[in-house]
Amino acid sequence: xALLEVNHLKKYxxxxxxxxxxxxxxxxxxxxxxxLGVVGxxxxxxxxxxxxxxxxxxxxxxxxxxxxxxxxxxxxxxxxKVRPNMQMIFQDPFASLDPRLTVTELIAExxxxxxxxxxxxxxxxxxxxxxxxxxxERFANSYPHELDGGRRQRIGIARALALKPKFVVCDxxxxxxxxxxxxxxxxxxxxxxxxLKLTYMFITHDMSVVKHISDDIIVMYLGQIxxxxxxxxxxxxxxxxxxxxxxxxxxxxxxxxRREKILIEGxxxxxxxxxxxxxxxxxxxxxxxxxxxxxxxxxxxxSPGHFVACHRAKEMMVELNKNE
Amino acid sequence: xEKDREKNIPVVEVNDLVVHYETYDGVxxxxxxxxxxxxxxxxxGLVGETGAGKTTIALALMGxxxxxxxxxxxxxxxxDGEEIILxxxxxxxxxxxxxxxxxxxRGKKISMIFQDPMTALNPxxxxxxQISEVIGLHExxxxxxxxxxxxxxLEMVGIRPERYKDYPHQMSGGMKQxxxxxxxxxxxxxxxxxxxxxxxxxxxxxxxxxxxxxxxRNRLGTAMMLITHDFxxxxxxxxKCAVVYAGEIVEYGTVEDIFDRxxxxxxxxxxxxxxxxxxDVDRLKPVQGQTVxxxxxxxxxxxxxxxxxxxxxxxxxxxVLTEVAPGHFVKCIYAQKEE
Ligand SMILES: Nc1ncnc2c1ncn2[C@@H]1O[C@H](COP(=O)(O)OP(=O)(O)OP(=O)(O)O)[C@@H](O)[C@H]1O
Ligand SMILES: Nc1ncnc2c1ncn2[C@@H]1O[C@H](COP(=O)(O)OP(=O)(O)OP(=O)(O)O)[C@@H](O)[C@H]1O
Ligand code: SF4
Ligand code: SF4
Ligand SMILES: [Mg+2]
Ligand SMILES: [Mg+2]
Numbered sequence: 001x002a003l004l005e006v007n008h009l010k011k012y013x014x015x016x017x018x019x020x021x022x023x024x025x026x027x028x029x030x031x032x033x034x035x036l037g038v039v040g041x042x043x044x045x046x047x048x049x050x051x052x053x054x055x056x057x058x059x060x061x062x063x064x065x066x067x068x069x070x071x072x073x074x075x076x077x078x079x080x081k082v083r084p085n086m087q088m089i090f091q092d093p094f095a096s097l098d099p100r101l102t103v104t105e106l107i108a109e110x111x112x113x114x115x116x117x118x119x120x121x122x123x124x125x126x127x128x129x130x131x132x133x134x135x136x137e138r139f140a141n142s143y144p145h146e147l148d149g150g151r152r153q154r155i156g157i158a159r160a161l162a163l164k165p166k167f168v169v170c171d172x173x174x175x176x177x178x179x180x181x182x183x184x185x186x187x188x189x190x191x192x193x194x195x196l197k198l199t200y201m202f203i204t205h206d207m208s209v210v211k212h213i214s215d216d217i218i219v220m221y222l223g224q225i226x227x228x229x230x231x232x233x234x235x236x237x238x239x240x241x242x243x244x245x246x247x248x249x250x251x252x253x254x255x256x257x258r259r260e261k262i263l264i265e266g267x268x269x270x271x272x273x274x275x276x277x278x279x280x281x282x283x284x285x286x287x288x289x290x291x292x293x294x295x296x297x298x299x300x301x302x303s304p305g306h307f308v309a310c311h312r313a314k315e316m317m318v319e320l321n322k323n324e
Numbered sequence: 325x326e327k328d329r330e331k332n333i334p335v336v337e338v339n340d341l342v343v344h345y346e347t348y349d350g351v352x353x354x355x356x357x358x359x360x361x362x363x364x365x366x367x368x369g370l371v372g373e374t375g376a377g378k379t380t381i382a383l384a385l386m387g388x389x390x391x392x393x394x395x396x397x398x399x400x401x402x403x404d405g406e407e408i409i410l411x412x413x414x415x416x417x418x419x420x421x422x423x424x425x426x427x428x429x430r431g432k433k434i435s436m437i438f439q440d441p442m443t444a445l446n447p448x449x450x451x452x453x454q455i456s457e458v459i460g461l462h463e464x465x466x467x468x469x470x471x472x473x474x475x476x477x478l479e480m481v482g483i484r485p486e487r488y489k490d491y492p493h494q495m496s497g498g499m500k501q502x503x504x505x506x507x508x509x510x511x512x513x514x515x516x517x518x519x520x521x522x523x524x525x526x527x528x529x530x531x532x533x534x535x536x537x538x539x540x541r542n543r544l545g546t547a548m549m550l551i552t553h554d555f556x557x558x559x560x561x562x563x564k565c566a567v568v569y570a571g572e573i574v575e576y577g578t579v580e581d582i583f584d585r586x587x588x589x590x591x592x593x594x595x596x597x598x599x600x601x602x603x604d605v606d607r608l609k610p611v612q613g614q615t616v617x618x619x620x621x622x623x624x625x626x627x628x629x630x631x632x633x634x635x636x637x638x639x640x641x642x643x644v645l646t647e648v649a650p651g652h653f654v655k656c657i658y659a660q661k662e663e
Contacts, residue, residue, distance in 0.1 A: 015494060017486045041482075041526045042498025091497065091524075095440075136614075146349065148375030148615055175523050178373045178553045181615075183597040183608035190607075205498075205526045206554075212599035212608070235601070249527040251534075251556025253598055255583045264528050270484045 001068065002029040003199050004053070004167060009062035009072070011045075011052045018273040022048040024223035025062075027299075032166070033193065035200040037214030037231060039207070039246070043271075045223045046203045047091075050169035053201070054086040055079050066167070084114060084163035089156050091172035097144045097155060103130070104140045106155055110162045129158040133188060150181035157185070161192065169201045174209060186213060207250045211235055216305075219243045222271050222279040225299060229306040237321045239308035241284050244320045278311065286312055286319070333405045334361040335515050335547040336385060341399035343380050343571075346392060352618045354380045356571040357399075359645075362515070362564075365541055367548040369558035369579070371594070372568030373615060378551045379439055381568075382517050385549070386436050387426035403429060403515070431461065435513035437521040439551075441500040444507065445492045451503045452478065452488030458507050477506040480536060482529050498524040505533055509540060516540065516548045522557065534561050555598065559583060567591045570616050570626040573645060577652035587648060587659035589633045625656070633658045 011023040022045045030036050038046050051057045053064050055071065064072040071082050090096035097106055104126050111122045130137065133154040144152050153173060160168055170189070174182040186209065192198055204210050210217060214231040219240065227240040238244040245262040252259065266283040276295050281287045291311050299309045302317060310316055343355035355377040362368050370378050383389045385401060387408055401408050408426065410418055430436075438444050446454060456474035460467065475485045481502035492500050501524045508516065516537070522530040538561060540546045550562060558565055558579060565582040567575040567590065575588040586592050593611035613630035622628065624639045631638070638657055645655040654660060 013494070016489050039526070042502070042524060042529055043496040047496065146347070148373075150374055150615065172524075176374070176520075176553075178371075178376075179555070179594050179597040180611040181374055182553070183599070183610035186599075187608055187610070205524070205530075207527060208599040208601045211601060212605070232604075246526065246528055249531040250601065251527065251530070251554060251560045252601070253555035253559055253583075253595070255559050255579060261531050263531070268479075268482060268484050270486060272486060 003032040003067060004030040005063070005065040006030075006053060007063035007065065009049070009052060009064065010060040011048050011057065012060045015272060020272050021223045021274055022271065023052060024271075024274075026220075026223075026225055028218060028225065028228065030167075030199060030201070032199050033197045034215045035193070035202050035213055037210040037217040038201060038203045038220065039205070039210055039217060040220030041222075042205070044220045045271075046220060047171055049220070050088060050171055050201055050203060054088055054167075054169055055083070056088065084110075085166045086169075087160040087163065087165040087167070088169040088171060089153075089160045089173045091175060097152065099144055102141045102143060103135065103147075103155055106144070107158045107162060110159055114163060116163065125162070126158075129162060132161065132192065133158045134184075148181075149176050150178075150185065153177060153181075153185055154188075157188070157192075161196075164196075165198070167199045167201070169203070171203045172205065173202075175204065175206065182209070189213070207247065219246065222269055222274065224279065224296075225307075225309065226280065227306075227308045228299065233306055237306075237317075239302055239306065239313055239317050239320065240280075240310050241286050241316065241320065242280050278309075286316065288312070334363045334402075335366075335404060336360075336362040336549070337400075337402040337405075338381075338385070339400040341381070341384060341401065342397040343377070343384055343389065344395050344397055346395055350619045353621050354394075354571050354618060355384070356621070358568075358571070358573055360566055360573065360576065362547045362549060364545045364547055366564055367537075367541060367550060367562045369562035369565040370549060370551045370568060371553065371555065371558060371565065373570075374553075375615060375618065376568040377571040377618075378568055379519055380571075382436065382519050382549065382551060385515075385517060386430060386434060387422075388430075388436075403434070432511070433513060434515045434517065435508040435511045437501075437504055437508045437516070437518040439519040441497075441504045441524075442492065444504045445500060447492050450489045450491055451495065451500075452490075455503065455507050455510060459510050462511050473510070474506075477510050478503075480532075481506045482532065498526065498529070501525060502529065502533070505536075509536055512540070512544060513546060514544070516546055517551075518548065519551045520553070521550070523553070530557075537561060555583075555595070567594070570618065570621060572626065572655065573653075574627065574655045575653065576645070577649075581649070581652040585649075585652070587652075587654045588627075588656050589631045589658070590627050593630075593632075627656075 007027050009026045013020040013022055052059045059072050063070050107126045107129055108122050135154050174185050202213055211231055217231050217234050218225050219227040221242050227243045245264050248262040264283050269279045269282050278291050278297055281291050297309045297311045299307045301307050302313055339359045341355055341358045345352040345354055452474050455477055456470040459473045460470035522533050562579055565579050566573045569590050575591045597610050616626050624642050628634050628638050643655050643657045645653045646660050648654050
């Protein structure tokens with residue numbers, strides 16, 4: 001059984017000019033111990049998806065089946081019991097940590113809220129957690145602003161792990177870090193996954209990071225999944241024109257291996273009151289009459305485990321992968 | 325005459341800059357003797373460890389270091405040839421005059437894109453109005469014209485016009501950053517300081533923003549300092565690169581020097597830490613050891629504890645940044661000997 005099953009999940013916001021479809025009918029399953037990478041345009045709904053799954057914000061509709069229970073329908077009180085199992089590591093370790101608390105207090109905080117044990121037990125666990133995330137004991141009484149970004153992010157990880165979760169949403173956990181500390185934190189997350197059988201949803205804009213850490217990847221565009229595949233295959237073959245453009249735009253850390261970037265031009269679609277048709281149509285180089293006049297394409301499995309939402313998926317499979 | 329000036333005087337010239345933060349737990353030695361120049365059309369990439377002092381350098385150039393806790397211990401910063409660091413015993417009048425000049429500079433000549441977009445955005449004003457206000461100030465145009473231009477700027481950074489009246493909290497992290505970028509670029513600055521401008525953006529929008537920055541450089545010859553952790557961005561837009569470690573520049577050169585002939589063990593270690601797009605590796609290879617504590621820097625080479633090349637004599641002295649090939653500087657005994 002999958003640990004997490006997300007079914008037709010929607011999250012809409014009322015804004016001044018209409019209803020904003022931040023997450024619009026997203027479905028996927030995630031097996032225990034695996035990592036699902038989530039990529040897509042900034043503003044396409046990645047953070048909202050993560051927050052809605054772990055109920056930091058209420059869904060508009062849809063199901064979130066976690067460990068066999070539909071938690072999306074839970075009341076706040078009922079959800080309180082599940083919360084320890086579903087945690088989040090936030091993108092900005094600075095903004096998400098209370099500056100008035102010391103490292104020890106920060107890590108102890110979730111355990112105090114959930115009264116997981118006596119004072120002694122909690123402080124013992126804080127020590128263990130600092131050990132797990134490799135924060136030296138001498139930082140126990142430091143404040144977050146006195147630490148560098150890497151150590152601050154370790155506090156965020158320790159806090160997220162304090163309640164022994166099964167599932168962790170990692171929202172750009174390494175974006176603010178230099179590549180060496182990033183490598184340390186990614187290694188740490190992988191070790192923890194192995195030891196504790198953690199399941200991750202990993203949101204990032206860094207394509208080399210997402211390739212390295214994920215088993216599967218979903219690509220989102222304006223609130224919807226447009227492509228889903230194993231990480232390995234996605235970097236070899238793309239079936240959706242947006243994914244293709246996205247991967248072409250990765251800046252390569254070399255002066256020699258320069259590639260042609262596919263620029264995405266044309267009219268941006270709006271997430272506010274979007275019409276029922278392909279949301280990428282206004283900017284798609286392969287858009288035809290068919291795309292303009294049909295309803296939104298559904299996610300279809302084109303090859304084993306590789307899904308795409310595009311009316312011209314069959315042609316795209318050939319067209320976008322000509323040089324393979 | 326004007327031409328000569330352009331050629332000779334760098335837009336920015338920093339010499340031996342030392343900046344400390346004085347905190348309850350002691351002095352944080354954030355910047356320790358940094359020197360560099362940025363000429364017209366140059367795009368200098370500043371890379372290095374988190375906490376190495378990059379943002380501090382940027383804030384010093386803008387005259388925006390928070391006092392207290394920060395304290396410029398020594399050094400000189402010249403913008404367009406004019407000194408902006410006052411002597412320790414400067415009078416009140418001198419300070420007020422400099423503050424006035426800096427405010428003028430910041431409005432007209434220098435733009436900064438801050439690491440945290442919320443430092444630059446007002447939470448209670450719709451984002452479109454925030455852009456049009458800056459345009460109005462700069463171009464002295466009518467309110468309608470400024471609003472029209474603000475809409476154009478929003479579209480250029482990929483935000484739909486109907487989001488004009490949205491407040492910052494209604495936008496995603498990357499969308500806020502794009503608003504900040506739109507404001508900074510709308511000013512047509514002579515010097516652009518960008519602190520991790522595209523970290524929160526996906527790679528397609530990042531590519532568009534980098535193109536806008538290139539266009540600015542090509543059109544107006546804007547000099548830029550770009551702080552980033554992403555070597556892909558450095559390769560894409562910078563012509564010079566400085567690698568910062570513990571508040572010092574440990575390697576400096578053209579991008580060719582840094583990418584094709586890196587010499588400092590830290591620079592080499594950074595390149596080895598990057599996950600590869602082409603190869604599958606199970607485990608990444610970070611630089612060994614932990615960040616040095618800027619509260620407690622050693623007398624000798626600050627990279628010593630983590631260096632795979634260190635030798636006995638590295639502990640005996642603190643190497644100086646030395647030119648190992650024309651324009652390529654390294655602060656390492658091992659790399660200097662190798663030449
Ligand atoms: N509280 C809110 N009120 C109104 N709109 C919101 C709110 N939170 C998010 N949105 C909108 O929902 C959409 C998705 O935002 P979200 O933060 O999930 O994007 P994201 O994919 O995480 O982007 P980024 O990569 O920039 O972090 C955006 O259009 C955003 O403006
Ligand atoms: N207001 C402050 N008070 C005390 N210490 C500070 C303050 N601002 C920065 N520091 C310290 O100065 C050092 C340099 O910080 P700075 O922000 O310049 O680093 P950075 O290179 O920009 O790092 P990052 O890549 O994480 O943004 C760090 O050790 C930091 O903790
Ligand atoms: S459905 Fe049409 S417009 Fe949409 S991505 Fe596919 S080809 Fe492009
Ligand atoms: S001077 Fe010595 S310790 Fe310092 S970086 Fe060079 S080899 Fe390493
Ligand atoms: Mg987000
Ligand atoms: Mg910084």
